[in-house]
Amino acid sequence: MNIVVLVKQVPGTDNVKMDPVTGVMIRSGKDTIINPLDENALAEAIRIKNSQENVKVTAVSMGPDSAMKAIKEAIAMGADGGVLISGRAFAGSDTIATGKAIAAAIRKVGDVDLILCGERATDGETGQTGAMIAYYLGIPVETYVSAVEVKENGVIVKRTVEGGFERVEIPFPVMATVNKDINEPGFPTLKGKLKAKETVVPVYGPVELGLDPAELGLKGSPTRVVKVFSPKLSRDTIMKKADGTTGPVEEMMKFLAGKEAI
Amino acid sequence: MSLYVNANIEKEQKLSQYKGVLVFGEQKDGKILTVTYELLTRGRKLADELGCELSCVLLGEEIDGLEEVVKRGADKVFFIKDAILKNFLPRPYSKAITKLCEELKPEVIVAAATTTGRTVMPLVAAMLETGLTADCTELTIDPDTRLLLQTRPAIGGNIMATIKTPDHRPQMATVRPKSAKPAAFNAARTGEVIVKEFDGATFFTPEKFLEYIKDTTQEVSIEEADIIVAGGKGMKNADGFKMVEELARILGAGVGATRDAVEFGWTTYPHQIGLSGKTVAPKLYFAFGLSGKIQHLAGMQTSEVVVAVNKDPEAQIFKVADFGIVGDVFEVVPMMIEAFKNLKANA
Ligand SMILES: Cc1cc2nc3c(=O)[nH]c(=O)nc-3n(C[C@H](O)[C@H](O)[C@H](O)COP(=O)(O)OP(=O)(O)OC[C@H]3O[C@@H](n4cnc5c(N)ncnc54)[C@H](O)[C@@H]3O)c2cc1C
Ligand SMILES: Cc1cc2nc3c(=O)[nH]c(=O)nc-3n(C[C@H](O)[C@H](O)[C@H](O)COP(=O)(O)OP(=O)(O)OC[C@H]3O[C@@H](n4cnc5c(N)ncnc54)[C@H](O)[C@@H]3O)c2cc1C
Numbered sequence: 001m002n003i004v005v006l007v008k009q010v011p012g013t014d015n016v017k018m019d020p021v022t023g024v025m026i027r028s029g030k031d032t033i034i035n036p037l038d039e040n041a042l043a044e045a046i047r048i049k050n051s052q053e054n055v056k057v058t059a060v061s062m063g064p065d066s067a068m069k070a071i072k073e074a075i076a077m078g079a080d081g082g083v084l085i086s087g088r089a090f091a092g093s094d095t096i097a098t099g100k101a102i103a104a105a106i107r108k109v110g111d112v113d114l115i116l117c118g119e120r121a122t123d124g125e126t127g128q129t130g131a132m133i134a135y136y137l138g139i140p141v142e143t144y145v146s147a148v149e150v151k152e153n154g155v156i157v158k159r160t161v162e163g164g165f166e167r168v169e170i171p172f173p174v175m176a177t178v179n180k181d182i183n184e185p186g187f188p189t190l191k192g193k194l195k196a197k198e199t200v201v202p203v204y205g206p207v208e209l210g211l212d213p214a215e216l217g218l219k220g221s222p223t224r225v226v227k228v229f230s231p232k233l234s235r236d237t238i239m240k241k242a243d244g245t246t247g248p249v250e251e252m253m254k255f256l257a258g259k260e261a262i
Numbered sequence: 263m264s265l266y267v268n269a270n271i272e273k274e275q276k277l278s279q280y281k282g283v284l285v286f287g288e289q290k291d292g293k294i295l296t297v298t299y300e301l302l303t304r305g306r307k308l309a310d311e312l313g314c315e316l317s318c319v320l321l322g323e324e325i326d327g328l329e330e331v332v333k334r335g336a337d338k339v340f341f342i343k344d345a346i347l348k349n350f351l352p353r354p355y356s357k358a359i360t361k362l363c364e365e366l367k368p369e370v371i372v373a374a375a376t377t378t379g380r381t382v383m384p385l386v387a388a389m390l391e392t393g394l395t396a397d398c399t400e401l402t403i404d405p406d407t408r409l410l411l412q413t414r415p416a417i418g419g420n421i422m423a424t425i426k427t428p429d430h431r432p433q434m435a436t437v438r439p440k441s442a443k444p445a446a447f448n449a450a451r452t453g454e455v456i457v458k459e460f461d462g463a464t465f466f467t468p469e470k471f472l473e474y475i476k477d478t479t480q481e482v483s484i485e486e487a488d489i490i491v492a493g494g495k496g497m498k499n500a501d502g503f504k505m506v507e508e509l510a511r512i513l514g515a516g517v518g519a520t521r522d523a524v525e526f527g528w529t530t531y532p533h534q535i536g537l538s539g540k541t542v543a544p545k546l547y548f549a550f551g552l553s554g555k556i557q558h559l560a561g562m563q564t565s566e567v568v569v570a571v572n573k574d575p576e577a578q579i580f581k582v583a584d585f586g587i588v589g590d591v592f593e594v595v596p597m598m599i600e601a602f603k604n605l606k607a608n609a
Pocket of ligand 2: 552574
C-alpha cells in the first residue's frame with residue numbers, strides 16, 4: 001500500500017509579527033514548522049504503516065528550498081521518503097495552481113492508494129488544497145476526517161461535521177483531509193533522524209513534472225491578492241472591576257439588554 | 263498589436279456571457295438550513311449592486327419549503343433532485359452543481375464556509391477552471407470594474423486580504439456562516455422554483471454514505487448557536503469548567519473552549535474554537551478565564567457582542583471585548599449564573 005502525506009511548511013504561528021505599516025507578515029526564515037494538522041496526517045499514515053505489511057509512506061511538499069526541512073522532519077517521524085516540488089515557476093500559486101502541481105508530483109510517485117493531508121494550513125488557511133489535488137488526480141476526497149478505518153479495498157472515514165459525525169465508505173484511491181481529533185502527532189526518533197540525513201529527496205520542477213509554466217504560480221492562478229491589511233483588533237470596551245458585589249454583573253445585564261443580545 | 267486587442271475583446275466577450283448571482287443553499291433531512299437564508303442576504307445585495315438575478319441551488323431527495331427561498335430573496339430556485347443527494351457526498355454534489363453552472367453561467371457564486379461548502383466548492387471551482395476565495399467576511403462589488411472584492415482573514419487572523427478573480431468566471435467565494443443576518447420573509451415576493459433532474463452518470467460515485475451520528479456531547483451545536491459560552495485554562499479544572507457548561511445550559515448556548523481546555527480533557531475537540539478548531543460568529547460570546555491568544559481570536563473575533571472575564575486586566579481578550587470584567591471567574595461567573603437564572607424565572 002502506498003500512502004502520500006502532504007506536509008506544508010508554515011511559520012511557527014505563535015511568533016507571527018506584523019509590519020504595522022505594510023500589514024505584511026514578517027517571516028524569520030528559521031522559525032518554520034510543519035503545518036500542525038499535517039503532523040496528524042503523518043501520524044495517521046504511520047499508524048497504518050505499523051498496523052500492516054508493505055506500507056510505504058511518502059511525504060510531499062511544495063515550497064522554497066527550505067521546505068526540504070519539512071520533508072526531512074517527516075522522514076525523521078517515520079516517513080519512508082519524500083518529494084519536494086520547488087522552483088520559481090511555482091511562486092504565488094493559489095489553491096488551483098497548487099493543486100495541479102502537487103497532483104502531478106503524486107502521479108510521479110506512482111500507484112498511490114491513500115493521500116492524507118491537513119484539513120487546512122495555518123497560514124493561507126483556505127482548506128481548499130486537498131480537494132483541488134483530489135480533483136486533478138481524478139479521485140474522490142473526504143474532508144474533516146477524524147478517524148480512518150482501513151478495509152480490504154478502501155477506507156471507512158468518520159467526518160466531523162456540524163452537530164455530529166458522518167461515516168462514509170470509499171474504495172481506494174482516495175484523498176482524506178484530517179482534523180486534530182484523529183490522533184496525537186508523533187515525534188522524530190533517533191533512528192528516523194539518521195534515516196532523514198541519509199535519504200535523498202528528489203526535487204521536482206515544472207520540467208520533471210511535465211507541467212506548462214503557464215499553468216503554474218501566479219500565471220496559473222485565477223485569484224489575485226490585491227490588498228493586505230491589519231484587522232481592526234479593538235472594540236470600545238466597557239471595563240468593570242469585580243468588587244465582591246453583584247454591581248458589575250448587573251451592569252453587564254443592562255448592557256446586554258441594551259444591545260438586544262439577550 | 264491588433265492581435266493583443268483582439269485577444270482582449272475576445273476575453274471581454276467571453277466574460278460578459280456570465281450573468282447573475284448564484285448561491286448554494288444547504289439542507290439537512292429535507293429541511294432548509296438557516297445558512298441558506300444568510301446566503302440570500304449576501305446574494306441579494308450583490309445581485310442588486312450588479313443589477314442582475316439571484317438564483318439559489320439546493321440539492322436533495324425531497325426538500326420542504328422551497329417557496330420560502332423565493333420569499334426570502336431568490337428570483338429563481340433550482341432544486342436538483344435525486345435519491346443520492348439526500349446526504350452530502352462530494353462527488354455527486356460537485357458534478358451536479360457544475361452542470362447547473364455550465365447551463366446558467368453565473369457571474370458570481372457564493373456558498374457557506376460550512377464543512378459542506380468548503381468541500382464542494384473547491385471541486386466546482388476546479389471543474390469550472392476558476393478561482394475560489396475561502397472564508398470571506400466581506401463581499402462587495404467594485405463599481406468601476408464590476409469585479410467581486412473578496413475580503414478574508416488569513417494567517418490566524420493576523421491579516422486581512424482582499425482578493426479578486428479578474429479573468430475567470432464565475433467569481434467564487436465561500437463566506438463564514440453567521441457573518442450575515444438571514445434574509446427576511448416577504449410574502450409578496452415572487453419567483454420561480456425549477457426542479458432539475460440530471461442523468462445517472464452525473465451522480466455516479468464510488469462513495470457510500472453510511473450514517474450520521476449526532477454528537478451528544480454538544481447539546482447545542484456551536485456552529486448554529488446564537489450564544490456561546492467559552493472557557494479557558496483559567497477555569498482551573500474539569501469542575502471549574504462545569505460552570506461554563508451550566509451557564510450555557512441556562513442560556514441554551516453552545517459550549518466553547520480554548521485549545522488548552524480541550525487538551526486538559528475538560529471538554530472535547532468539537533468544542534475547540536480557534537485556528538485549529540472552529541470558527542464561530544454568534545450574536546453573543548462569553549469568554550471566561552481565557553487569555554485571547556491570536557489563535558483563539560481567529561475563531562471568534564467576528565462575534566457580534568463579546569463579554570470577557572479575566573483576572574488579568576492586560577489580557578488580550580479585552581481588546582476584542584465589548585464588556586469586560588476584571589476579576590476571578592470563580593467570583594463573577596456564579597453571579598452571572600444567578601442573574602440569568604433570575605432573568606429566566608421572571609420572563
Ligand atoms: C493572505 C492569503 C490569502 C489567500 N487566499 C486564497 C484564497 O482565498 N484562495 C486561493 O485559492 N488561494 C489563496 N491563497 C493562496 C494559498 O494560500 C496557496 O495556494 C497555498 O499554496 C495553499 O495554502 P493554504 O494555506 O490555503 O492551504 P490549505 O488548503 O489550507 O491546506 C490544506 C492542506 O493542503 C496541504 N498543502 C497545502 N499547500 C501545500 C504545500 N505547498 N505543500 C504541501 N502540502 C500543502 C497541506 O497538507 C495542508 O494541510 C492565499 C494566500 C495568502 C497569502
Ligand atoms: C498552530 C497553533 C494553533 C492553535 N490553535 C488554537 C485554537 O484553535 N484554539 C485555541 O484556543 N488555541 C489555539 N492555540 C493555542 C493558543 O496559542 C493558546 O495557547 C491558547 O488559546 C491559550 O488558552 P487559554 O486562553 O485557555 O490559556 P492561557 O493563555 O493560559 O490563559 C488563561 C487565562 O486565564 C486567566 N485566569 C487564570 N485564572 C483565572 C481566574 N481564576 N479568574 C479569571 N481569569 C483567570 C489568566 O489571566 C489568563 O489570561 C494554537 C496554537 C498554535 C501554535
